[in-house]
Amino acid sequence: xAEYSIGVDLGGTNLRAAAITREGKILEKVSVPTNxxxxxxxxxxxxxxxxxxxRSRWGTSTLAGIGLGIPGFILxxxxxxxxxxNLACIEDFPFRDEMEKRLQTKVVLENDANAAALGEKxxxxxxxVDDLILFTLGTGIGGGIISGGKVLHGFVxxxxxxxHLTVMPNGFPCGCGNNGCVEKHASATAxxxxxxxxGLGENLSSADVYNLANNGNEHARRIFQSMGQSxxxxxxxxxxxxxxxxxxxxxxxxxxxxFFAPAMLDEARRRSxxxxxxxTRVEKAILGNEAGLYGAGFLPWxxxxxxxxxxx
Amino acid sequence: xAEYSIGVDLGGTNLRAAAITREGKILEKVSVPTNxxxxxxxxxxxxxxxxxxxRSRWGTSTLAGIGLGIPGFILxxxxxxxxxxNLACIEDFPFRDEMEKRLQTKVVLENDANAAALGEKxxxxxxxVDDLILFTLGTGIGGGIISGGKVLHGFVxxxxxxxHLTVMPNGFPCGCGNNGCVEKHASATAxxxxxxxxGLGENLSSADVYNLANNGNEHARRIFQSMGQSxxxxxxxxxxxxxxxxxxxxxxxxxxxxFFAPAMLDEARRRSxxxxxxxTRVEKAILGNEAGLYGAGFLPWxxxxxxxxxxx
Numbered sequence: 001x002a003e004y005s006i007g008v009d010l011g012g013t014n015l016r017a018a019a020i021t022r023e024g025k026i027l028e029k030v031s032v033p034t035n036x037x038x039x040x041x042x043x044x045x046x047x048x049x050x051x052x053x054x055r056s057r058w059g060t061s062t063l064a065g066i067g068l069g070i071p072g073f074i075l076x077x078x079x080x081x082x083x084x085x086n087l088a089c090i091e092d093f094p095f096r097d098e099m100e101k102r103l104q105t106k107v108v109l110e111n112d113a114n115a116a117a118l119g120e121k122x123x124x125x126x127x128x129v130d131d132l133i134l135f136t137l138g139t140g141i142g143g144g145i146i147s148g149g150k151v152l153h154g155f156v157x158x159x160x161x162x163x164h165l166t167v168m169p170n171g172f173p174c175g176c177g178n179n180g181c182v183e184k185h186a187s188a189t190a191x192x193x194x195x196x197x198x199g200l201g202e203n204l205s206s207a208d209v210y211n212l213a214n215n216g217n218e219h220a221r222r223i224f225q226s227m228g229q230s231x232x233x234x235x236x237x238x239x240x241x242x243x244x245x246x247x248x249x250x251x252x253x254x255x256x257x258x259f260f261a262p263a264m265l266d267e268a269r270r271r272s273x274x275x276x277x278x279x280t281r282v283e284k285a286i287l288g289n290e291a292g293l294y295g296a297g298f299l300p301w302x303x304x305x306x307x308x309x310x311x312x
Numbered sequence: 313x314a315e316y317s318i319g320v321d322l323g324g325t326n327l328r329a330a331a332i333t334r335e336g337k338i339l340e341k342v343s344v345p346t347n348x349x350x351x352x353x354x355x356x357x358x359x360x361x362x363x364x365x366x367r368s369r370w371g372t373s374t375l376a377g378i379g380l381g382i383p384g385f386i387l388x389x390x391x392x393x394x395x396x397x398n399l400a401c402i403e404d405f406p407f408r409d410e411m412e413k414r415l416q417t418k419v420v421l422e423n424d425a426n427a428a429a430l431g432e433k434x435x436x437x438x439x440x441v442d443d444l445i446l447f448t449l450g451t452g453i454g455g456g457i458i459s460g461g462k463v464l465h466g467f468v469x470x471x472x473x474x475x476h477l478t479v480m481p482n483g484f485p486c487g488c489g490n491n492g493c494v495e496k497h498a499s500a501t502a503x504x505x506x507x508x509x510x511g512l513g514e515n516l517s518s519a520d521v522y523n524l525a526n527n528g529n530e531h532a533r534r535i536f537q538s539m540g541q542s543x544x545x546x547x548x549x550x551x552x553x554x555x556x557x558x559x560x561x562x563x564x565x566x567x568x569x570x571f572f573a574p575a576m577l578d579e580a581r582r583r584s585x586x587x588x589x590x591x592t593r594v595e596k597a598i599l600g601n602e603a604g605l606y607g608a609g610f611l612p613w614x615x616x617x618x619x620x621x622x623x624x
Contacts, residue, residue, distance in 0.1 A: 073589070082589065131467065145553070147459065154555020155443065158586045161552040166545055166583065168481060178548065178583040233478055236490065240473040241457070241553065243466020271478065271490040274470045277385070277394065 005064045006051060007297025009112065009289075010071070012036060012086030015050050016289075019058045020297035024123040029293070030054050040089045048102045065106035065300025068099070069115035069292045071142075076157030079109055108299040112136075112292050114151045114160055116285075117144025118302070119295030120248055124287040131244040134285060135162055135231070137251030141183035144295075145242075150303060163187070167233040185230035188253050194223045210256040221259055228260035232267025239272045239280055250285035257284065317376045318363060319609025321424065321601075322383070324348060324398030327362050328601075331370045332609035336435040341605070342366050352401045360414045377418035379611025380411070381427035381604045383454075388469030391421055420611040424448075424604050426463045426472055428597070429456025430614070431607030432560055436599040443556040446597060447474055447543070449563030453495035456607075457554075462615060475499070479545040497542035500565050506535045522568040533571055540572035544579025551584045551592055562597035569596065 002021055009016040015034050019027040032050035036043050055063060072084025072091075079096025081087060099107045110118070117126075117134035126132040130149045136142040143162025145152040152159045163183035164176050171180025172190075184190055188206035195204040198219045200212060212220035235247060253260075265282065268275050285291060314333055321328040327346050331339040344362035348355050367375060384396025384403075391408025393399060411419045422430070429438075429446035438444040442461045448454040455474025457464040464471045475495035476488050483492025484502075496502055500518035507516040510531045512524060524532035547559060565572075577594065580587050599606060 073585070083585075143553075147464070152459070152554070154586075154590075155557045156555060156590045158590060159553065159555040161555075161586060164552045164583075164585070165549050167478075169479065169545055176583075176585040177588070233481055237477050237549065238553070240476045241455075241471065241550070242464070243468060243471040243473075245467045271476075271488075273385070273395075273476070273488040274466075274473060276489070278466075278468045278470060 003062050003064050004058055005297045005300045006054060006066045007115075007293045007295070007299070008047075008051060008066060008068045009115075009292040009296060010034075010047070010068055010087065012071075015047055016293060017051055017054050018290075018293040018297060019054055020294065022064075022301065024294065026290075026293070027058060028054065036087055036089050040093065043087075043089055044098065044102070048099070051103060060105075063105055065108060066099070066103060067108045067110060067115070067296035067299025068096075069110055069112040069296040071112045074109050074111055074157050076109065076153055079107075081109075082158075106300055108302070110151065110296065110299055111142070111144070111157070111160065113142025114144040114153075115295030115299070116142075116250065116287075116291035117146050117160075117248075117295065118151055118298055119287055119291035119293065120250075120285050121146045121149065121295075122298045123294045124291055125248050125283055125285050126246055129244075129246045131242070132246040132248060133162070133238055133242060133244055134248045134250060134291075135234075137187055137249060137253045139187060139189050141187045147242075147244075162234065162238065165234040165237060167230045182230055182234040186227045186234070188251065190230075191223055191227055191253065194226065195220070198223060206253045206256070210253075210259070213256065213259045224256050224259035225263040228263030229267045231260065232264040233271060235264060235268040235282065236271035236275060239268065239275045243274050243278060245279070245281060247280070247282045248285040249282070250288070250291060254284050315374050315376050316370055317609045317612045318366060318378045319427075319605045319607070319611070320359075320363060320378060320380045321427075321604040321608060322346075322359070322380055322399065324383075327359055328605060329363055329366050330602075330605040330609060331366055332606065334376075334613065336606065338602075338605070339370060340366065348399055348401050352405065355399075355401055356410065356414070360411070363415060372417075375417055377420060377612025378411070378415060379420045379422060379427070379608035380408075381422055381424040381608040383424045386421050386423055386469050388421065388465055391419075393421075394470075418612055420614070422463065422608065422611055423454070423456070423469070423472065425454025426456040426465075427607030427611070428454075428562065428599075428603035429458050429472075429560075429607065430463055430610055431599055431603035431605065432562075432597050433458045433461065433607075434610045435606045436603055437560050437595055437597050438558055441556075441558045443554070444558040444560060445474070445550055445554060445556055446560045446562060446603075447546075449499055449561060449565045451499060451501050453499045459554075459556075474546065474550065477546040477549060479542045494542055494546040498539045498546070500563065502542075503535055503539055503565065506538065507532070510535060518565045518568070522565075522571070525568065525571045536568050536571035537575040540575030541579045543572065544576040545583065547576060547580040547594065548583035548587060551580065551587045555586050555590060557591070557593060559592070559594045560597040561594070562600070562603060566596050
């Protein structure tokens with residue numbers, strides 16, 4: 001059998017895992033419910049059981065390793081999750097080493113948005129470039145930066161926190177301590193919050209607001225315009241900083257592209273000389289939820305950079 | 313004789329050049345007045361004469377090449393200055409190729425702030441790290457990003473425009489098309505503009521405002537606090553994006569460090585989870601005006617990356 005890896009996307013309520021070949025073919029996908037509220041030991045057992053089960057069907061000898069995409073701040077060298085809202089029970093714990101011990105194979109951790117960016121680079125919308133940035137638009141906004149074909153990690157592994165770009169210095173407060181983070185003004189959650197502020201309803205999802213916009217509701221359309229402007233301010237900044245050829249967006253809210261993208265692109269164009277003067281592409285990511293699985297699966301084959309990551 | 317290079321800092325009114333050894337020893341420095349208003353051919357002759365004169369004293373056979381630091385947007389692969397306020401007469405012209413032809417040696421162009429960042433990495437405050445960011449505070453604010461020991465260029469060479477980070481979406485208008493660029497709120501020019509707005513005087517330099525602050529003037533002190541806050545907003549964003557170990561500031565306005573740095577660091581700390589949770593250093597650059605000369609001098613020895621820079 002040919003070599004394969006296992007890519008894992010760790011969520012708050014389930015674990016998705018895929019066996020993937022070196023050529024990027026998904027052999028099998030599984031989803032296993034997990035419950036972090038039952039505590040660390042229980043969660044670790046659920047994870048190990050889910051992964052082991054998948055591995056039992058594809059073999060141990062040809063497994064290159066296991067990559068784990070995790071929502072949160074990760075200390076890469078130590079293999080420790082420093083902060084994760086949904087997985088607090090495994091914070092500040094030698095998670096990678098413990099998983100390696102239990103699974104008896106190489107385990108590589110990565111932030112989930114970084115993994116998604118790597119997935120899009122490997123098998124998705126970024127296959128033709130070495131440098132790209134991905135914004136993941138969901139409950140929050142995540143970011144992944146691929147520079148020279150590799151994830152930009154920073155010195156403890158916290159780079160790429162693009163959701164915390166400031167688009168309004170006195171904007172909505174954010175759990176990170178900042179005000180006006182782009183994720184408080186342009187995430188799916190922010191769309192729901194704006195809908196409430198506009199009196200459209202108490203508990204609307206971004207999909208509900210999209211449906212309203214689609215039906216001609218002007219308030220809903222203005223919400224997407226505002227969201228697009230906030231994204232455009234952030235986009236202009238990353239274009240000015242990186243001058244990369246490709247910027248990708250992902251998330252369910254992309255369904256509303258027609259309502260937010262014009263405002264986003266206008267704003268980016270006006271605010272960035274570089275955007276206007278280079279052939280900068282802003283596109284939809286194409287792998288959807290699979291991006292994180294692909295990226296996590298690629299981790300065991302990614303060039304090890306940990307030697308360059310200084311200690312905390 | 314040992315190998316050496318010539319590093320050149322192209323200003324609007326003069327050209328500074330240095331002969332530098334591979335070990336970073338400056339053999340000789342010269343400064344030659346130039347006048348871009350006399351037109352392209354005259355300017356090219358002045359530049360070539362100044363550089364040739366220096367070279368005549370240190371030899372042709374041991375010259376590794378000539379690096380030119382230029383204020384403006386540069387299309388690296390083409391060797392073309394796309395936009396430079398002070399050197400408009402050589403914009404959109406095959407500048408590098410023409411200089412190579414006239415000087416008969418390798419010529420490498422670089423943005424001046426990128427060159428300064430490279431200089432600080434090579435022989436200055438960044439010698440001990442591979443990843444750093446430099447903010448140059450002057451008439452405007454420039455930026456240079458060193459990632460993995462190399463200048464981050466982006467795909468046409470325009471990366472690192474940190475002066476155009478938005479710190480206030482409806483702030484002062486900027487020539488780049490944006491509003492609220494950090495260089496409009498925290499450069500030496502911005503300090504003078506704020507002094508005027510505060511009624512301190514019509515034509516005060518940032519040094520004048522510093523002297524007022526030093527003498528206890530509260531208006532002057534508030535100007536530096538405001539400037540520090542704006543810098544802090546920008547700093548928090550680059551920390552969130554890069555998670556690099558070192559951020560350097562340079563420029564004459566650093567004399568006022570005691571008046572702006574506390575506000576800058578408070579703002580960065582509050583606005584960046586990563587800043588608070590990693591040992592992020594924010595320091596003064598140490599090479600002053602020489603940084604650009606060192607960096608330009610290093611260019612002929614820098615790993616060629618042009619193969620990776622796609623066409624415009």
